[in-house]
Amino acid sequence: MPTPEKHALLSASSASRWLKCTAAPRFEEQFPENTSEYAEEGRLAHAICELKVIKHFTTAVTPRTFTTRLNKLKKDPRYTPEMDKTSDLYRDHLTEKAMQYDIKPAVAVEVRVDFDEYVPDGFGTCDCVMIGGDTLNITDYKHGKGVPVSAENNPQMRLYALGALKRYKPVYGDCIKNVCMTIDQPRIQDEPSSETITVEELLAWGESIKPIAAKAYMGLGSFCPGEHCRFCRGKAQCRARADQNTALEEFKDCVPQNGDKTPLFGQGVLTDEEIGDLLIRGKELVKWYGDLEEYALVSILKGGTIPGWKAVAGRSNRTFTDTDAALNAAMDAGYDKSILYDLKPKTLTELEKLMGKTEFADKLGSFVVKPLGKPTLAPLTDKREAYTPAAADFAEVLSNG
Template sequence: MTTAIKHAERAHALLSASASSRWLNCTPSVRLEEQFPESTSTYAEEGTLAHEIAELKLRKYYTEPMSQRTFNTRLNKMKKHELYQEEMLKHTDTYLEYLQGLTIGMKSTPYVAVEKRIDYSAYAPEGFGTVDCLIISSDTLYVTDFKYGKGVSVSAENNPQMKLYALGALIEYSFLYPIKSIKLAIIQPRLNSISEFDLTADELLAWGEEIKPTAQQAFEGTGEFVPGEHCKFCRAKAQCRARADQYSALGDFKQMKPPLLSNDEVGHILEKAQHIESWVKALKDYALTESLKGSEIAGWKAVAGRGSRSFTNLDTAFAHLKENGIDEALLYDRVPLTVSQIEKVLKTEQFRSLLEEPGYVQKSAGKPTLAPIGDKRKQIFNAPDASEDFANG
């Protein structure tokens, strides 16, 4: 019987696949990050728990047959986790059902590996990682990734994390299977997103050769610092001088003439400024941490925030109010659940059959928003003028 290693306890490579979009774009960042401690968040811990539930389901179905009793015992242990939510069962089912949809139609029994450690050090020094599930059938390698987050939809198209996993798998299994095509898929059930991308084995190998020099630079900590969207999860993002310098470049626009900016100039300013808010937040978080440690941040100090009020004992307080003539109806709000909340309560099939199909749920068009030109959403025109909002505000 296979004993699964807890996801949070796994070793991580310096050139990890999950951080590849960062070290491929900003090669010195990996070594710069080494001086900062690793941190986690509630969202990351939720994702780890959901991955462990998904792993249990996949092992039961594909690689480690077990009795329902054994499965329930293991699952119930996970349910005791403080971050467990019932919707995790539904979302991990979505991932399993996607994989079942792939494998059921295959002509012969496929090879399936769950939470498989992959070595891609032939292309990135000391590089390794763990792929959620890989499948090999005939001459096709499937690499799939389950993402529990619901913040941003992640595309599988030319995704470097997925391609590194595929490279490692191709190296390991090409002696056993005549792999010619690669299929990558990222499944994000909480966003109803399944992103797929196909490429040939030759295209993948060519990409691997292309990134070798960049990976070597990243391992050595050499090259140029290049700030960008990939800075989001960098541990050095608050203090990074290159990131600060890109915003100081906004001062160049002070010299522009005439006094009214052209559309081109507006576009250039927005491009430079689009990540300022997250950068300032990172700076504030860092400054607060340093201030609380007793370090001096010029012009700033840590103070107590506005506290919140709460009942010392809700039941006792409400009983006291009712004893003093306060009507109980005044103490509670009866508020219907939102569409999203009801979707969590019902199973997907129930929600679809009872609400969506009869037409009880409608989706209105979203308010127009500005996005970079590379955004995959379709460009729209003839939307209400933004000035109307200001006039009516």
């Protein structure tokens, strides 16, 4: 199973953070590495992807070995049938990519790459490298479904690409002219996200980040809070982040003051412009507060003390210790089974699994619609299309049609 990039101080996966907050890597060293259930699930999904891609593109595993290894991975308690689907999609996307080459490309998986020419001690692992003609393709599989990750201007992918260029230069020399970087996140994005740039552009980018990486590595960096704090190990205890979120200056200019310095807050109604601005400014504040809450709860549950706070039991619902026994008791008391049990139809997903994709599409496809999701507020920079009542009405017509 792939191992996480444990020992690189300036890892590719954290580059979007340390390129903005150069103090982060050394600051984070004092906090233990986070291992989460999600990370472990991701590692298992990666291992399944790796196996399928090896089987598809190489002769390194016999069908029998493939089945044995896949079955072993499926015995992992973290395995879910969804992993089988997403790894199939990943393999299919790579197959489509390979078909874009005029001649069958060379394919390698889980490739260790060094980008230490640009980032001190920098190394990482590319999920898939494909080379042919004048193009190098690198693909990263992401199992997370929290935030969609774009390949555009993505420093993690660019660092991998720099490492892959270096690794394959002895074989391909200067033949490679273009680099295509792809992030495949099949659980939340139907199509992978890709960016293609020339080798010159990539090398120039590598040169541009060298001084930043050197600063971060030597511990000479400065703190710069922002959205990138999200995955920082010190996000709850970072003083710079707290300073920024408690600085009233952050909010002071967004609501204009009138002549006698009485805040307009007290006098009337906020304008929509002011509300839009406040929502943007307050976004990080809300996230930061959530991180503080999470830190405090974990700390108290571990036996620590956070002055003024304690842990309490949350809301819970009553439940039977043994549902079958309870219902049997109800039947013994004279209640008929048909009153006690509901006959429920299987869900769409369960039926698809039961019938298989092809038969499901053939027999039930015409009954399937995908209504618009509930409207949710998002900043203008969000890539999703804006929700309009007209689009919702149209979706309604389609569902009824």
